[in-house]
Amino acid sequence: AQSVTQPDIHITVSEGASLELRCNYSYGATPYLFWYVQSPGQGLQLLLKYFSGDTLVQGIKGFEAEFKRSQSSFNLRKPSVHWSDAAEYFCAVASSGNTPLVFGKGTRLSVIA
Amino acid sequence: KAGVTQTPRYLIKTRGQQVTLSCSPISGHRSVSWYQQTPGQGLQFLFEYFSETQRNKGNFPGRFSGRQFSNSRSEMNVSTLELGDSALYLCASSRIGGSYDEQYFGPGTRLTVT
Numbered sequence: 001a002q003s004v005t006q007p008d009i010h011i012t013v014s015e016g017a018s019l020e021l022r023c024n025y026s027y028g029a030t031p032y033l034f035w036y037v038q039s040p041g042q043g044l045q046l047l048l049k050y051f052s053g054d055t056l057v058q059g060i061k062g063f064e065a066e067f068k069r070s071q072s073s074f075n076l077r078k079p080s081v082h083w084s085d086a087a088e089y090f091c092a093v094a095s096s097g098n099t100p101l102v103f104g105k106g107t108r109l110s111v112i113a
Numbered sequence: 114k115a116g117v118t119q120t121p122r123y124l125i126k127t128r129g130q131q132v133t134l135s136c137s138p139i140s141g142h143r144s145v146s147w148y149q150q151t152p153g154q155g156l157q158f159l160f161e162y163f164s165e166t167q168r169n170k171g172n173f174p175g176r177f178s179g180r181q182f183s184n185s186r187s188e189m190n191v192s193t194l195e196l197g198d199s200a201l202y203l204c205a206s207s208r209i210g211g212s213y214d215e216q217y218f219g220p221g222t223r224l225t226v227t
Binding site (some may be wrong): 032036041042043044045046049051090092094096098099100101102103104105106 | 210
């Protein structure tokens with residue numbers, strides 16, 4: 001069965017600094033990969049997704065992620081973090097078109113001035 | 114257009130009781146999925162309904178059940194509540210479901226079992 005690991009439970013960055021959130025997955029074939037963001041009291045919002053093709057994926061709010069098959073990783077990046085980016089970020093994987101998403105445990109991002 | 118709505122937003126129940134949560138998907142969406150979110154286990158898939166049929170089911174006991182109506186609204190029911198059922202229950206809708214289709218999440222129902 002597929003699984004997702006987000007090694008960092010909590011990350012703190014300064015406003016304006018760059019950000020990288022790590023995600024590693026376990027699955028034999030090429031999975032479908034997603035990043036979601038959850039603000040306090042809100043549901044999840046999709047930031048970006050990867051199915052195939054270009055391994056660098058652009059998403060909303062200035063986020064991007066890179067799929068690296070050799071490392072089984074799909075890390076999320078942002079060049080300059082804004083205070084409004086403080087939230088919890090979830091990486092998710094699905095093995096095929098009709099299988100449910102499997103989520104990582106999440107990484108909480110704090111942004112300091 | 115209106116987003117996914119979930120009612121109630123907060124709920125307090127006692128052990129042994131049962132509870133029903135409701136989810137109204139985005140207009141035109143036919144797939145509804147339910148997730149349980151807890152600090153310890155994270156986000157776990159409960160089930161997915163499409164056109165009133167359960168299409169996928171997660172690894173939860175039979176106390177957790179759901180249904181979908183002809184207007185795509187969905188309900189989930191938890192019987193004989195346990196303390197461990199305290200969680201945020203999230204509903205997500207999509208047009209046809211499946212991994213290709215973007216899921217839109219509601220704000221969740223916070224269930225507390227005492």
